[in-house]
Amino acid sequence: MRSTLIVPALVSLVASQLIELGDIANLDPVLVSAPLDVVQDTPPDVPAAPIEPITTPPSRVRRQLIQKRDGDCSPQPTGSGPVPSPDTVAAFQSFPTFQALATNAPTPDGYSLVFNNKDGSLSASNYMGLYTLTSYDTLECASKCDQADGCEAFNVYVERDPSVDPNKDRCSNPPSITNYKCTLWGAPVAVEEATNKGQYRDDFQVVIAGSNAYNKASPPNSVTGYNGPTALGGAINAPLNSKGQNTYLGYKFFPFSQSQGYDPQTCANACNLQTAYNSRHPALDGTYQTCVFFNAYVLSQNAIPQGLYCSLYNETWAPSYATNHGQYRGSDRYTVSRSYSYSLSNPPNPSTSTPKPCPSGPVIKNPSFEDGDNNPPTGWTVEADGATYGSTSPGSPNGGNTALAVQLYQRAPDQGTTSSFTLSQTMTTCPGQNYTIALDYRYDLRDADTTNKYCTFAIKYPYKNTFGSVTGQNNVPGETPGEWTFTASSFQSVSTSDKF
Ligand SMILES: *[C@@H]1O[C@H](CO)[C@@H](O)[C@H](O)[C@H]1NC(C)=O
């Protein structure tokens, strides 16, 4: 029956977009059941029909189920579940163990329970395959669904199967075995579809108990600046890339206990922050790692979601690398769920982002103090603790016509240390390059008594924990007064503005 909607005024504008409810109600969905009494089943991949413009009314096709031929009494793989005693259909259907398995099974993270403890398995659309499990394991079936492209729902149930392949004449009703089954579905399922209650194989009755079904939760939101989400069957387990490089930048874990939910935006923030941090801490050549790809997933311990796990990479990896489906540590079981990847929409071009150009200009400003008798000398910072200084000429024969004369005073013992003088300057350096600072000095002793009278000097770089930190030192007690002496110290620059 076609219903007529009366919408005043706007009818002509919206009429063509109204859903024709009558036609939807009359659609004849193709429902299939997973095969009964098989160990594993992967239906052939039927490519989705290409999308064609609508020209004729759709034809309705029913899938033909092929009748199984009679068995040959061959033994079937042993089931993993207990067989109730007596070995009857009634005992199987009321067996408390199966009810308890279904009722107590954890709902895997990322799925919602559709029905619980039914006596029918699914007859639904888009059957994707069947696995026989060794236990009633909703987490494992969820992982199989995560790994199957397009899986939207799954069904775990207990099946009463014949121990040998029944034959009408020779073994028509053999003892039963109990199998745990897991079936995957490509479309959401409903309780009304728990209708496959079994079948007869000759005189043996295959029946179902403890049937639970779960629909997948909808994918997370997209994230500004990133492509995705791309659904993954597990956590990314990236090998070295084709150049033998490790593209994994590390991970951030956000425990749910800290009022942190499942929001991939959190991982995007971590990825962006990582890039910003790395850009402020570049390598010696000025390059740094950009986080261009992340994998966000829920890590659960013993089926209890623990937190959001973000792994960060400097390259993008395909879903085929999502091969980590969880692991055991001792008796604790860790599982991966709601695993999605996102990749930066506009990753920087590595060739243009790095390396940084080296600054040009003199490395040290006013190196020979030739800028006149300024106080302090141009370009330099001076700390004169009890010392006086001024420009003097001539300078060292190695360069420059001027020098800086510093007069240090010995203090009285009760005044502690002697006087000191420090010159410093921010240099114009190129990260990663090696530099040598050369210093000419001359020590003019004004006092005939040389005992306990000496100068110490050092060339220091403030990166004590960084590559390239060096200290040059020289004691000059016995130097001949008035002779120019030369010392030098090398360092490897870490920035464009190293200080010494
Ligand atoms: C990713 O990191 C590795 C290891 O540090 C590095 O060798 C590689 O060049 C990086 N790749 C990109 C695209 O930055």
Ligand SMILES: *[C@@H]1O[C@H](CO)[C@@H](O)[C@H](O)[C@H]1NC(C)=O
């Ligand atoms: C710079 O010096 C360091 C040692 O301080 C050395 O390992 C490195 O190879 C040098 N680099 C160049 C380009 O000479």
